[in-house]
Amino acid sequence: MNGSTNANDGKAVNGAPEHSTVLVVGGAVVGCFTALKLGQAGIDVTIIERQPTTSDSPRAVGYYGAAQLFMDEVGVYKFVRDEGFMTRGLCWRKRPTDDGKGGKQLGDVIARQHLCAPDETVFEVSAGQLNLPQADLNKIVLRQALKTGHVKLHFNTELVSILHNEGKDVTVLVRDINTNVERKLTATYLVGADGARSQTRKALGIAFAGHTWPERLIATNALKYNEIQVDLPTWYTMDRVHYTITTPLEEPVLGKKTLWRYTIAADPADTRPDEELISDENIFKHYENVMSGPRPLQVQIEARSTYRIHQRLASTLRKGNCLLAGDAAHVNNPYGALGLNTGILDADALAEALIMILKEQYPPSLLDIYSDERRKVFQFFVDPTSTQNKLRVHSNHEDEAVQNDWFFRLLQNPTYQELKEMAKPYFETWRTNIRKLAEVIQLGSPIHQ
Known part of the structure; x- marks a missing residue:
């Protein structure tokens, strides 16, 4: 997929900046999943992507159960399954x-x-594990997002700055990569899904603490x-x-x-x-x-x-009406395939929160729950798990690994209960149920009161 996919190519209408309910910065998997779920709820979304087409770089390839469940809910699992293939797990050699x-x-x-x-x-x-290269998954999700009729995409378009992020909307300045022409876009909410070098995060002045x-x-x-x-x-x-x-x-x-x-x-x-x-x-x-x-x-x-x-986490995933998701919000090493899976589950939680706010009149403070809960997921699950996965493959000599590491010893002959306990955080911790959390803290919608 390349080129621009919308009718007016982002030009101002009657001299006013183009407006969408949600503006997504970044047309990779996380941005497209966010747009897909929002589009299916009838919410207008504009995606801007600085590249001329979706990326073919060698990146992620495997998707765990929690991400599969989300894919199934938004109707793309069957397409990914048809193009991809299944494996039963992994091993160390x-x-x-x-x-x-x-x-x-x-x-x-x-x-x-x-x-x-x-x-x-x-x-x-x-x-x-469902397997399909990230580049191919990106094409599937984008195609389905555009089919909703509520999503449009501008390639060759980069975020320059955030001009206004107060009250009920966001105004940004974007640049056409080919012509160098700048223009303004407005939205009720902005989602930065523009990767580890996120211009959105930098424009918001959000710290990205951690290490390389x-x-x-x-x-x-x-x-x-x-x-x-x-x-x-x-x-x-x-x-x-x-x-x-x-x-x-x-x-x-x-x-x-x-x-x-x-x-x-x-x-x-x-x-x-x-x-x-x-x-x-x-x-x-x-x-x-x-x-x-x-x-x-x-x-x-x-x-x-x-x-x-890297192992890094943004200090917040919300600033005003601007949100972060995926690698723009957190990055971790690839050992265990936790990176893109976490970003996909960010898209699920964030889109659900925005649907609740925009369609069901939940208060915008729901976005603070999104920020806090997804940061907790990284701090208490993704970061330590991916860190230990990486250290495990190079900290022990291969002949001493089973003797030294409880994890390897456990995997020699695990019981069903032990396997069940190991799998629990991959479902119960990794994915965030925004609706359930809103009920627990009694953050109700005026519609339901």
């Missing part, structure tokens, strides 16, 4: 070893974490022949320095080529520029250590990028 034939075989499994029954084949909504991990990650999409079939095709390769996440981007078929994502940690002491880190020479050097199969490797690199990883 030792580094590949020599196979005695000049190649390498997969390293031994250290532990398995199933997200459904080991023999699951039906995969009801919320069972297992010392190493860079090298993300690659690799087309590779499948010489073996594994039951859990997503795994972490443990290593003190060059730990790796491996996951398929399409359903693996034995004896055929499959597109895989290999995300490999660079040495924190490696000061070479990004261009050298993503060179064929450097990537294949890493592939030699983390890929199984015959040698020489027959692999085609389809995409590559580097990025830094």
Whole structure:
């Protein structure tokens, strides 16, 4: 998808700034999910996106049960399921070893974490992990949002500044990337879903406290022949320095080529520029250590990028009529796939709060509940869980991991009750029920009083 998708291309009508009930800054997955849910409720939404089209960068790929339930509620699960594929969980492995034939075989499994029954084949909504590259999910959600008739999108448009954020509306200045022409847009509410470098957050002067991990990650999409079939095709390769996440981007078929994502940690002491880190020479050097199969490797690199990883949280997700969601609100390392899933659940909670305010006359203070509760989710679940996931793959030697880590020991032979307790926060904590919270604190709508 590219170009502008609305009728007047954002031009002022009768000299007045274009107005929408909700203005979403950022046309990636979180912004589009927010717009989709609002559009389905009959609320007019304008999305602005500084890129000329939706992004194809190698990013997230897996979605857990809570996000699946939300996808199902807004009617996109079936489309994602049709284009994607299901897996039963993930595992941790030792580094590949020599196979005695000049190649390498997969390293031994250290532990398995199933997200459904080991023999699951039906995969009801919320069972297992739903897999589809973020870029493809983005296209599906945007397409469904536009179909509501209440959502329009301007590509090549960036937020310059927030001119007014008081009372009952927000006025912003935006710029056309191609022409450099600036114009004003107004909205009742603004949602900043514009990523970790969020211009919205910066314009609001909201702090983004936390830290940046010392190493860079090298993300690659690799087309590779499948010489073996594994039951859990997503795994972490443990290593003190060059730990790796491996996951398929399409359903693996034995004896055929499959597109895989290999995300490999660079040495924190490696000061070479990004261009050298993503060179064929450097990537294949890493592939030699983390890929199984015959040698020489027959692999085609389809995409590559580097990025830094952070653990940061905005000091508030609300300032006046402006809100933050997704990476604009919080960022965490990718170990455990908690980042985009959390952003999707932000979109769910925020859109629900805005629907309650705009359609059911709940007080705007409901947005403070959104801010507080989603920050709590990050502070008490996403941040510590993703941090420990990352440390787990490089803090212990692979031969000592089970002995040293209670988590790995538990996964050797867990009881049903233990698995149930482990899964509980992924459903009960991760997703925020705004309506239930409003009832608990007796924040009622005048309509219902």
